[in-house]
Amino acid sequence: MSNNIIKHITLGGLDVSRIGLGAMSMSGYYNIGAGSDTESIRTIHRALELGVTHIDTAEIYGPFSNEELVGQAIKGRRDQVVIATKFGLVSHAGAGPGVIDSSPANIRVAVEGSLKRLGTDYIDLYYQHRVDPNTPIEDTVGVLADLVAEGKIRYIGLSEAGTETIRRAHTVHPIAALQTEYSLWSRDPEAELLPLLRELGIGFVPYSPLGHGFLTGEIKSPEQLSDDDWRKTNPRFTGENFQRNLRIVDEVKVVASQTGATLAQVALAWLLAQGDDIAPIPGTKRVARVEENTAADRVQLSTAQLERLNNLTPAAGERHDEGNMSVIDR
Numbered sequence: 001m002s003n004n005i006i007k008h009i010t011l012g013g014l015d016v017s018r019i020g021l022g023a024m025s026m027s028g029y030y031n032i033g034a035g036s037d038t039e040s041i042r043t044i045h046r047a048l049e050l051g052v053t054h055i056d057t058a059e060i061y062g063p064f065s066n067e068e069l070v071g072q073a074i075k076g077r078r079d080q081v082v083i084a085t086k087f088g089l090v091s092h093a094g095a096g097p098g099v100i101d102s103s104p105a106n107i108r109v110a111v112e113g114s115l116k117r118l119g120t121d122y123i124d125l126y127y128q129h130r131v132d133p134n135t136p137i138e139d140t141v142g143v144l145a146d147l148v149a150e151g152k153i154r155y156i157g158l159s160e161a162g163t164e165t166i167r168r169a170h171t172v173h174p175i176a177a178l179q180t181e182y183s184l185w186s187r188d189p190e191a192e193l194l195p196l197l198r199e200l201g202i203g204f205v206p207y208s209p210l211g212h213g214f215l216t217g218e219i220k221s222p223e224q225l226s227d228d229d230w231r232k233t234n235p236r237f238t239g240e241n242f243q244r245n246l247r248i249v250d251e252v253k254v255v256a257s258q259t260g261a262t263l264a265q266v267a268l269a270w271l272l273a274q275g276d277d278i279a280p281i282p283g284t285k286r287v288a289r290v291e292e293n294t295a296a297d298r299v300q301l302s303t304a305q306l307e308r309l310n311n312l313t314p315a316a317g318e319r320h321d322e323g324n325m326s327v328i329d330r
Contacts, residue, residue: 005050005051005294005297006018006019006050006051006052006294006297007297008053009203009276009277009278009279010203010277011125011155011176011177011202011203011204011205011277011279012155012174012175012176012177012201012202012203013155013174013176014082014124014125014154014155014176014177014203015053015082016053016054016082016279017051017052017053017054017279018272018276018278018279018280018297019052019054019268019272019279019280019281019282019293019294019296019297020052020053020054020055020056020082020084020205020279020280020281020282021043021044021047021052021054021055021056021281021282021283021284021290022056022207022281022282022283022284023040023044023055023056023057023061023066023069023070023283024056024057024058024061024066024283025283025284025285026040026043026061026066026069026285027061027062027065027066027069037069037072039285039286039287040069040073040285041069041072041073042287043284043285043286043287043289043290044070044073044074045073046287046290046291047290047294048077048080048081050290050291050294051294052290052294053080053081053082054081054082054084054279054281055070055074055081055082055083055084056084056085056179056205056207056281057070057083057084057085057086057118058085058086058087058089058127058129059085059086059087059089059090059110059113059114059117060086060089060090060097060098060129063090063097064113064117067085067114067117067118068117070083070118071117071118071119071120072119074118074119074120075119078119078120081124082124082125083118083120083123083124083125084123084124084125084126084127084157084177084205085114085118085123085125085126085127086126086127086128086129086157086159087102087106087107087110087111087114087126087127087128087129088100088101088102088106088107088110088128088129088130088132089129089130090110091106092106092109092110092113093105093106100130100132100133100134100327101132101134101135102128102131102132102135102140103132103134103135103139103140104135104139104140104142104143107140107143107144107147108143111123111126111147111152111153114126115152121151121152122151122152122153122154123152123153123154124153124154124155125153125154125155125156125157125176125177126144126147126153126155126156126157127156127157127158127159127177127179128140128144128157128158128159128161129159129160130159130160130327130328130330131158131160131161131162131165131327131330133330137161137165137168137169137172138168138169138172140169141156141169141172141173141175142172142173144156144173145172145173148173155176155177156169156173156174156175156176157175157176157177157178157179157205158175158177158178158179159178159179159180160179160180160327160328160329160330161178161329161330162329162330163192163193163196165330166178166193166196166197166200166202167196167200170200170202174201175200175202176202176203177202177203177204177205177279178193178197178202178203178204178205179205179206179207179281180193180204180205180206180207180328181206181207181208181319182204182206182207182209182271182278182280183206183208183209183210183211183215183267183271184211184215184248184252184267184270184271184309184312185211185214185215185236185245185248185312185314185315186208186211186315186319187314188319189204189206194274194275197277198275198277203277203278203279204275204277204278204279205278205279205280205281206271206278206279206280206281207280207281207283208283209267209268209271209280209281209282210264210267210268210282211236211267211315212231212234212236212237213231214236214237214245214249215248215249215252215263215264215267216262216263216264216267217249217252217253217263219237220246221242222237222238222242225237233321234317234319234320234321235317235318235319235320235321236315236316236317236318236319238317240316241315241316241317244313244316245315245316245317247313248312248313248315249263251308251309251312252266252267252309252312254308255301255305255308255309258305259299259300259301259305261295261296261299262292264282264289264292264293264296265292265293265295265296265299266296266299266301266309268280268282268293268296268299269296269299269300269301270301270306270309272296272297273301273306
């Protein structure tokens with residue numbers, strides 16, 4: 001099947017399908033029914049068949065098992081795929097998973113592990129997962145630039161970095177992409193981040209483009225989430241905030257009914273309409289969802305519909321709990 005089904009864009013020079021696939025939920029982050037590795041691999045294969053080329057993972061997902069899963073799925077199909085993975089939330093000097101470490105020595109260990117698990121000799125897009133307050137960004141990007149020269153990685157990305165950090169990083173070596181949450185209910189990047197990325201020619205990869213599933217309209221009450229689902233403690237999914245945020249879903253529903261698309265497709269189509277330097281990575285571990293999400297590429301929203309969505313009431317509640325909020329936008 002041809003790979004030209006989905007439109008392509010470039011992220012700072014790297015060619016990707018403008019709808020990608022986030023693999024995180026394939027390794028236990030959202031407990032939405034026991035997903036199996038077999039179904040996850042089928043999901044990745046179906047995405048590739050539909051023309052998705054951009055697959056996003058990270059060493060911390062699992063930890064490690066998500067990269068192994070992606071590696072298994074792309075075996076024999078490496079040339080069809082742009083692999084994005086992330087380092088910096090696993091300290092390999094003994095402190096382990098969940099410890100921020102972007103020291104040059106740690107990156108050297110991390111990249112070898114990721115290459116091995118992914119079954120490849122190069123990573124297309126290698127992101128710093130969170131900014132490390134103990135390592136100057138210049139040192140981190142310096143070693144990443146060496147890895148580019150060595151052919152181990154092709155492009156450098158940052159995740160959840162603040163504007164000042166992005167500027168400093170970009171002077172050491174061009175940054176191809178920034179990954180941050182952006183969706184109809186998380187509009188914060190529009191104020192400062194997007195203008196800066198456009199000034200510097202850096203692409204934008206929105207994660208959680210469906211608001212962690214909220215914008216699909218399928219979660220009607222917090223009771224639907226299992227006790228070990230991390231969304232249970234997310235401020236937007238609790239108490240009054242949850243009820244308030246359902247109003248956003250109602251507005252998306254109106255546009256969905258006008259266009260004959262699903263709510264998820266409308267949310268993705270809105271993001272795609274924000275610019276041809278934006279490549280969202282909706283995450284799923286189900287074939288049917290990949291089919292639904294990729295079809296958003298063909299949904300055309302009218303000016304009036306875009307206007308209506310642009311004017312939605314912002315989401316009630318911070319997008320993460322305090323602990324997670326403290327390590328972003330640095």
